[in-house]
Amino acid sequence: MTTQDNNVERASKLDTATISDALDKLGIVGQCYKIKPRSTDFRTTGRAFTIKYGPPSTPVGTVGDFIDDVPVGSIVVLDNGGREDCTVWGDIMTEIAHRRGIAGTAINGICRDVALCLKLGYPVFSRDHWMRTGKDRVQIEATNIPVNLGDARVAPGDLLRGDADGIVVIPREHEDAVLDVAEAIHNTEEAIREACRGGVRLDEARKQFKYHQLQTRGK
The missing domain is CATH 3.50.30.40 (Ribonuclease E inhibitor RraA/RraA-like)
Known part of the structure; x- marks a missing residue:
């Protein structure tokens, strides 16, 4: 499987909202x-x-x-x-x-x-x-x-x-970077959900996992 074909598979596992946040973070x-x-x-x-x-x-x-x-x-x-x-x-x-x-x-x-x-x-x-x-x-x-x-x-x-x-x-020339960031955002949001299921307050979980910096460009 080529890298590009693999990226189709990677993207298929992410929702558009997560990819949108990654695009924002990278200014695309x-x-x-x-x-x-x-x-x-x-x-x-x-x-x-x-x-x-x-x-x-x-x-x-x-x-x-x-x-x-x-x-x-x-x-x-x-x-x-x-x-x-x-x-x-x-x-x-x-x-x-x-x-x-x-x-x-x-x-x-x-x-x-x-x-x-x-x-x-x-x-x-x-x-x-x-x-x-x-x-x-x-x-x-x-x-x-x-x-x-x-x-x-x-x-x-x-x-x-x-x-x-x-x-x-x-864009083809940015897809590896966008997918890397999107996967990181996805994993962070999953960690926040899991923490909240364990009884952590949402504001505390977001602070712990730096939620408010996820979509911010350059952070």
Whole structure:
């Protein structure tokens, strides 16, 4: 197993809140603002396969037939500029992605056909959902370039983790440091919980384990 593959496994054991705290401590923007799961049961971890959308040309280009080129275990990241007036993901894409073993989809915009992703348990994260198609309204500008996902930069191959609280991106060049800090935060919070279960006051446990410095940059 490569180091990068191992980092996917490491990230999958952490929640997004813990990773968010680690990002804050290191001064890295990776919290994808307002990109939320269509179900609070959805969990996903994987590396980004990115798509950038733009206004349609004449003649109009396609919204996308890229799904068969996405590597198994990847998370499809679609940047539609945060638009909420038309979709770039629906049931056909969900069905094929689920069948092919793609880890999930994250959209800087909206999706539709939510019933199928809920039925299949296929993780979709987006700003919202609505039924109007993106056909003749948007088209693919580029594949596998850096894109925006809720005000966070996502480059191809970056590590993403999603859960009930949303989705975060860990830039490839920082992932070892972020995961190291996140695991330390997780272990500290577990120690605080255990101390409190043993009868220690919360304020005392937090002081003992330096809780208030966990997310502070440079501490």
